[in-house]
Amino acid sequence: MDLNRPLEAAKSFEVAVASGDRSIQEDAAYGQSLAYLRVGLTDRAAVAAAKAPMNSSRARELQASILADRAVQAFGSDRYREALLYLDQRMQVQQEPVDLMVLRGYSYLNLRRPREALRIFEAAAATGHRDAVRGLANARAAVGLN
Numbered sequence: 001m002d003l004n005r006p007l008e009a010a011k012s013f014e015v016a017v018a019s020g021d022r023s024i025q026e027d028a029a030y031g032q033s034l035a036y037l038r039v040g041l042t043d044r045a046a047v048a049a050a051k052a053p054m055n056s057s058r059a060r061e062l063q064a065s066i067l068a069d070r071a072v073q074a075f076g077s078d079r080y081r082e083a084l085l086y087l088d089q090r091m092q093v094q095q096e097p098v099d100l101m102v103l104r105g106y107s108y109l110n111l112r113r114p115r116e117a118l119r120i121f122e123a124a125a126a127t128g129h130r131d132a133v134r135g136l137a138n139a140r141a142a143v144g145l146n
Contacts, residue, residue, distance in 0.1 A: 026055070118145075
């Protein structure tokens with residue numbers, strides 16, 4: 001992973017997952033999941049995460065990352081309802097960062113739900129995040145407040 005060759009790392013982690021040591025298996029499954037996430041192979045990351053039991057902190061971290069990636073992929077494919085579902089699931093695991101709040105806001109705008117988008121963008125824009133401020137202006141225009 002340090003050499004920035006995540007697919008090679010994933011293969012090595014696969015060998016380690018087969019070891020009999022539970023600690024090594026957990027570390028290897030976690031590492032393999034991170035390697036797949038780094039190259040955008042979200043489904044493979046989810047499968048790797050299930051290969052060995054993990055402590056709750058690692059499991060939450062991976063679940064949040066996997067759900068965020070799926071939300072971004074769904075949004076990028078114009079599947080806005082699906083993106084919102086993934087974001088809702090992720091929010092149950094981990095607090096939503098501003099960049100994903102912006103994604104949520106634009107999903108609402110694209111679904112012609114500008115009032116919900118406005119609420120999200122107001123909260124996100126309060127942080128000073130540039131994309132959130134731009135989204136707030138777009139949502140205000142969609143609601144007719146500009």
